[in-house]
Amino acid sequence: MKNLFKFRQIAVFLLGLILVTGCDDKLSEINTNPYGIDPANANPNLLMPTVLVNSAQSYLGLGFNDLGGAMQYTQKNGWYGGHNNYDWVSTSWAGWYDILRTNDLMITRGEEMDNVFFQGIGLTMKSFAYGNIADLWGDAPYTDALMGDQGSDQFQFPKFDSQEVIYDGIIADLNQAATLLASASTESVTAGNDLIYGANVDSWRRFTNSLLLRYYMRLSEKKPDVAKAGIEAIYSSGIYIQDPSQDANLDYTGGSNDIWITRHVRLDPDDFQRYQACQTFIDQLTMTEDPRLPVWFDSVRVQWVEDASLDVAAESFIRADGEPIESIYTFDQFEEEYADVKFTRHFNPNMADYNTDLYVGLPASILTPESYNGNPIPGQGTQNLHVSQLDEIYSTAGSAGDILKARILSASEVSFIFAEAAMKGWNVGDAEMHYNMGIEQSLEVWGKADMYDDFIAQSGVMFNSTIEQIITQKWVANWSNGTEAFADYRRTGFPDLTAGPLSPQPEVAIRFQYGNDEYNNNSANLDAALNNIEITEFSGNFGADSQWSKPWLYQGTNIPF
Known part of the structure; x- marks a missing residue:
């Protein structure tokens, strides 16, 4: 203790000496990192992997977590406020x-x-990042952003540009990127540092044009002439992602710092087990x-079986x-001892009501998802014997080239964009051809290409010339990419989703709230941006x-509500 006290005395003395004898330029020298790299000498080869990895993994994180829940691919049985109930405050x-x-x-x-x-891929990734910001929040700092080091209040407290201005800028930047990449x-360039x-x-040109297709279609109702001309021109060029081998993906190596979002099951099995199938998605998949x-x-690990002879509600x-x-409480202890065995549990349908299907999901936004369908051992993060969770590959796979990737944009998405464009009467080929191709490409990605002929012949899958069917199958193909499915839902109202009972409003949420940093540090510009958001009958106490x-893109429409 005496030594610690003396150390503190010395530290205080030295600090006082610096304050008394130091001057501004000396303090600047003290605060300069002698090992830092001058930005003027930064190697773009070393900047590139940081941009690509953080972009792809952030996108996956959104699409697999809260937006995966919003789009009712999955629900969670623990820590589920944001995932199940749109708690995006x-x-x-x-x-x-x-x-x-x-x-x-x-x-x-x-x-x-x-x-x-580097200029071309930089503009492409800039558009990708700003596109997600505009999609999810609406108006945002754009033209005055990233210039805080210039000292002016204009840049330290940047104004919010309208969502329309940001989308226009995205399209302009992507067109410039396409031109740059052409030459x-x-x-x-260190090829190994381009992790995509x-x-x-050639692949970057295809990705850039495919991202353009995404944002042209995003604007197809607000600016149909711009969208039509842009999509037709790209289709005519043939320079877009046409095959799953050209998809914009980031591989996971399986290393300790590079693992799929749910693969840390060995460290925290509760986290993996929180992910459960959503019944909405299960219904779609089983129906077709x-x-x-x-x-x-x-x-399900244990399937319910009806047995009216029981004198109790459930065994x-x-x-x-x-x-x-x-006993049901010791299931984990002996499951491995019974390979290829069918596990069941009986209940009396006159005394209880359980889902007897082999694949069972959690209904959207229910009060106690951890107890659903008669779970005998409820609790946050416990495995529900009677509800489907993610397949085992989502906890154990871990090698490069696995089907689990951070997917940014796919050939399947491009095909569905063209199918929708053809339905609008635009000159991009046949809608049915593109629709079928989108399904086939998705099946190939997930290792089921050999089942295409049987699947496409299903009555609920065979093309019926409706936008709803195109967007619904696009929603299915966008599994793990809930961010893009979320954008399609707000733009078209498809798939037809119903908010669950614990949702604060009877509709699925459509945007994120602005963060506390903006309220605390840039409130004047934030207030101006809030004036551009349309309050709806469901806005509640939060107002704008x-x-x-509704931000600009959905104003003046009754979609999705």
Whole structure:
């Protein structure tokens, strides 16, 4: 204790000495990191992987978590406020602006080095990041953003540009990126640091144009002439993602710091077990006998069986191939001992009501998801024996080239965009051809290409010339990419989703609230932006900054409500 006290005395003395004898330039020297790299000398090859990894993994995080819940792919049985019930209060966009700052430096260094490859992919990734910000929040800092180091209040407290201005800027930047990439060389580019395309310029051109397709379709109701001309031109060029081998994906290596979002089951099994199938999605997959169902979800571990002869509501034990074996509370202890055994549990349908299907999901936004369907051991993060969770691959797979990837944009999405465009009468080929191709490409991605012929012949899958069917199958194909499915839902109202009983409003939420940083540090510009958001009958006490208020893109429509 005496030594600690003397150390503190010395520290206080030295601090006082600095304050008394120091001057501004000396303090600046003290606060300069001698090991830091001058941004003017930054190597864009070293900036590129940070931009690509953080962009792809942030996108997956949104689409697999809260927006995966909103789109009713999954529900959680623990820590489920944001996932199940749209608890998106004060949602920060700081991560996206962190990506944009690094990306901005990559673009700047590309300009200084006269390297159009880095400029082109930088503009593409800038558009991707700003696109997500505009999609999810609405108005946001854009033209005055990323310039806080210039000192002016204008840049330290940037104004919010309208969602329309941001979308227009995205389209302009993507067109410029496409032009730059058309003449780009990969000289001086470290191919291994491009973790998406390995410095393949042709692939980046396809991705850039495909991202343009996404945002042209986003604007198809607000600016149909712009969208029509842009989509037709890209289709005519043939430079877009046409095959799953060209998808914009980020692989996971399976290393300790590079694992799929639910793969840390060995460290925290509760986290993996919180992910349960949503009944909405299960209904869609089972109705059409979708071959991707067993790739994405596991069947229930113990299937309910109706038995009216019971004198109790439900048995307190389980059965292996019909024979009673163990208490339900010790299931984990002996499951591995019974390979290829059918586990069941009987209940009296006159005294209880349970879902007897082999694949069972949690209904959206219910009060106690951890107890649903007679779970005998309810609790946050406990495995429900009677509800489907993610397939085992989502906890154990871990090698490069696995089907689990952070997917940014796919050939399947592009095909569905063209199918929708053809339905609008635009000159992009046949709607049915594109629709069928979108399904076939998705089946290929998930290892079920050999089942295409049988699947496409299903009555609920065979093309019926409706936008609803196109967007519904696009929703299915967008599994793990709930962010894009969320954008389609708000734009079209499809798939037809119903908010659950614990939702604060009877409709699915449509945007994120602005974060506390904006309220605390940029309130004047935030207030101006809030005036551009349309309050709806579901906005509630939050007013304009509600998850149920409408930014520009959805104003003047009754979609999705």
